[in-house]
Structure formats: C-alpha cells, structure tokens
Amino acid sequence: xxxxxxxxxxxxxxxxxxxxxxxxxxxxxxxxxxxxxxxxxxxxxxxxxxxxxxxxxxxxxxxxxxxxxxxxxxxxxxxxxxxxxxxxxxxxxxxxxxxxxxxxxxxxxxxxxxxxxxxxxxxxxxxxxxxxxxxxxxxxxxxxxxxxxxxxx
Numbered sequence: 001x002x003x004x005x006x007x008x009x010x011x012x013x014x015x016x017x018x019x020x021x022x023x024x025x026x027x028x029x030x031x032x033x034x035x036x037x038x039x040x041x042x043x044x045x046x047x048x049x050x051x052x053x054x055x056x057x058x059x060x061x062x063x064x065x066x067x068x069x070x071x072x073x074x075x076x077x078x079x080x081x082x083x084x085x086x087x088x089x090x091x092x093x094x095x096x097x098x099x100x101x102x103x104x105x106x107x108x109x110x111x112x113x114x115x116x117x118x119x120x121x122x123x124x125x126x127x128x129x130x131x132x133x134x135x136x137x138x139x140x141x142x143x144x145x146x147x148x149x150x151x152x153x
Contacts, residue, residue, distance in 0.1 A: 051087035055080035060145035
C-alpha cells in the first residue's frame with residue numbers, strides 16, 4: 001500500500017508543475033504595466049517642463065531684440081512654438097505666452113517678463129475621456145529679460 005501511496009503523491013506533485021511560471025508572468029505583468037506608464041508620464045512631464053522653460057527664455061530674448069512691440073510679440077510667439085515643437089508639443093491650442101513689461105515695453109533699461117503655459121495631455125488617454133474628464137496637467141514657466149540700455153532702435 002505504501003507503494004501506491006507514493007505513486008499518488010508523485011502524480012499530485014506533477015499536476016502543480018508549471019503553474020509557478022504562469023503566476024509569475026501574471027503578477028509581473030500586473031506590476032510592470034503601471035510602472036511603465038508612470039515612467040512614460042513622468043518623462044512626458046519632464047519634457048514639458050524643459051520645453052516650457054526654454055519657450056519662456058527664448059520668447060523673452062526674441063521680444064527684447066525686436067524693433068517694436070507688435071513684431072516683438074510675433075517673434076516671441078514664434079520662438080515659443082519652436083521651443084515646444086522641439087520637444088514634441090505641436091498643438092498651439094494647448095500653449096500660451098503672456099508678456100508683461102515694466103515700466104514700458106522696449107524702453108531702454110526696462111524689464112520684460114514672459115510667462116509660458118502648456119497643457120500636457122496624459123499619454124494613452126482617449127480624446128473622448130479627455131472631453132468629459134480632463135486628463136491634463138498644466139506646466140508653467142517664467143523668465144525676465146532686460147532691454148538693452150544702449151541698443152539702437
């Protein structure tokens with residue numbers, strides 16, 4: 001009888017073979033997918049922060065080197081759009097540039113402050129979901145640039 005019992009125990013042990021690898025794969029997938037999504041999202045937000053800071057800096061530089069305020073604003077918008085496009089943010093509806101001057105714009109010795117904002121849509125969120133439940137994060141940056149005192153205008 002002990003031989004039969006030993007044979008049954010071996011058969012019972014054989015039925016469980018291979019399930020550990022399946023359990024590992026299921027648990028690894030369940031844990032890995034959120035980690036990968038988190039890394040992609042953080043990377044996208046870091047790119048947005050880098051692009052927004054660069055857009056503010058370049059918009060301020062473009063504005064203070066202009067000959068008049070109207071062309072300065074156009075140049076600032078164009079410089080900001082180039083900075084955002086370099087990081088893959090090409091939708092102009094998600095970005096904004098605000099320029100303020102103290103005391104007046106383009107007066108020698110005055111300071112120009114530029115504030116840029118960018119709405120970052122979270123990766124892999126469908127547009128339908130984004131319409132009803134906004135899945136966006138706003139990234140802002142500010143930069144001040146002095147207008148040259150001795151520049152010829």
